[in-house]
Each structure stands twice: as structure tokens, then as C-alpha cells.
Amino acid sequence: MEKKNKTTPLKVVRRESGYLLFSDSNTGKEGLESYLQYTADHFFDPHAHDGPLEIYEYSGFRKELASHINSSCRRGLLLGGYVSSDLLPAEFINRLEPKLYVPMSPTSEGYSGLFSQVRGYMGLELSRKPENEDIYRLLSIREHGYMNIHDKPFTYYRELLPLAEQLEKVTQVKSAGLFDVQAFKELSLKIRKAAEDILHRDFDVRGHRSLEKYLNAPDTSLLVGNRVLDKAQLGILAKGNALYLPENDRPASRHLLYCMADFTRNKLLVSGEPFPIRTYRVKDGIPHPVSPQEKIPEKRKTPRKSTGRKIS
Helix, strand or coil, rough: CCCHCCCCCEEEEEEECCEEEEECCHHHHHHHHHHHHHHHHHHCCCCCCCCEEEEEECCCCCCCCCCCCCCCHHCCCCCCCCCHHHHCCCCHHCCCCEEECCCCCCCCHHHHHHHHHHHHCCCCCCCHHHHHHHHHHHHHHHHHCCCCCCCCCCHHHHHHHHHHHHHHHHHHCHHHHCCCCCHHHHHHHHHHHHHHHHHHHCCCCCCCCHHHHHCCCCCCCEEEEEEEEHHHHHHHHHHEEECCCHCCCEEEEEEECCEEECCCCCEEEECCCCCCCEEEEEECCCCECCCCCCCCCCHCCCCCCCCCCCCC
16 A cells, blocks of 8 residues: 555645645645645735745655645645644655745746746646736836836726836837937836835735835734834824834934834834924823923933033
């Protein structure tokens, strides 16, 4: 029986969460296809990243693997069912033969690469969610600074068409000497920005989340100096106010006393000086406005001696 089991290799998926083992039976084939379709459907989900997608084949003995083969299919779990390497035989990993590697980078090429590589390895044509196709097209425009007006229209085609038509005119010249490089650069930057603004406005994309969505996400964990911000502190930043963190009033972290969200540049700003906007600190889970005097770090409240050098 062992010899027979070796004739058809197992398909083994490896992610950061662990391993999934699929047999060549109908159950195993359907389980692997369902897993890959789920992975494609959730490619851009901000919480769905589980490292690269790796598929191997295993042709060794299976007696010790029996309880793990198709286990995710039996449990009906596509979000779980991973097997830790600690539960697998020592020789198992050494005998895996690599067949497919997809980095799962949240880019247009990363997304299209998943489909082309799965097709090339398994002959499987994964379906594409319309929402993901919109994200894919927007990422492509953002990355390349160009939209081909002759491509198949998508949801945001008309919104971006005026800029794309201007770009098209700039590129349609009779000779290289007539090509306006500066005009092309300016329009390219504009259409990149327009695509990025749509991504931030209408989607929550892994690797491209807007700061506003990040701050409002229930599972956000943000460390600023010596403090992991709680919900009340994240809420202050999400509303466009500044946050005072007295925990950072130490020599090594005094430059992180204040922070604020710059939604225009999609960045979190930090400073040792107060920002010129409404500022709060959180005490016992409740936000309190910071007075002008309280905005001055403790070290600077101490009067200077009449003699001596001022330390800034």
C-alpha cells in the first residue's frame, strides 16, 4: 500500500501560517482549487497577507501524514487548517519539490502573476472579482503613470479619461524632437495621483491603505516611541487633532512628544514641539485638551540658572 501511495505526489501549499496537504483525489483537487480561488478573491484584503504562496509536490511515504492530508477540506476551513512544521515528520520538508512560487506583492504585476503562474502550473483559470480588477487597473496606472485609452474600460475609466487623453496627445508626435518631456512628466504625475486618490477613497487595499482607514481600523496597533496607542488616542488622530504623549518625555524619545495625521500626504507626523492645531492627551481612557502650558515639555518648564549654558 505504501508503494502505491507514492505513485501520485501530494500537492503541498506553504504559507507563513503553515502547510496544507492535498491529495490527487477529487476531494484534494477541489480543496486546492478552492483555496487558490479564495486566495485570489482576497488578494488585496489588508489583513489577508500570509507571506508568499508556495506550492510543492511530495512523493514520499504518507503513513505519518494521513491525518493531515485534505484536513482543511474535511474541516471546511479556508482561513485555517494549517499544519505547523512541528507536527510534520522531519524528512517531509527535505523531500518537498518546489513547483510554484508567487511573492503575493500588492502590485498590479503581483496580482496578475498569481493568475498566470497558477494557469501555467495547473492549467487552472481562476476567476477574477470585478472589485479586484478595478484595484488592479488603478494600481497599474499608479505604478506606470499612464492609462491606455484603447484598453477595455473599467469602473473608473471615464473619471480618468480626460487626463489619459491629454497624455495620449502628448505621446502622439511625428518625431522624437517634438515630444514634450516636461508635459508628459506633469500629466503622468497627475494621473498617478488621481489613481492613488481613488484607491484611498473607495478601497482599503493591502499595502496601499489610506492613513484615515488605518487609524479607524479596529485591529490597528501603532507604536509611537514608548507608547502603543489605544483606541481613544487613535480616534484623536483620526479626527485630525494632534496627540500629546507625555510617556515620550525622555531624552531618547522627546522628539516623539507630539504626533498628528497628515491626511494630504498620507503620513503620520511626529515632533518634539507642539503642532499648531487642537491637541489632546488621554487620561484614564478619556481625551482631555492640552493647555498651552502643558504643551511645554517638563524639562523646559524648569527655570534656567543665571549662569550656565542653555541645552536645547
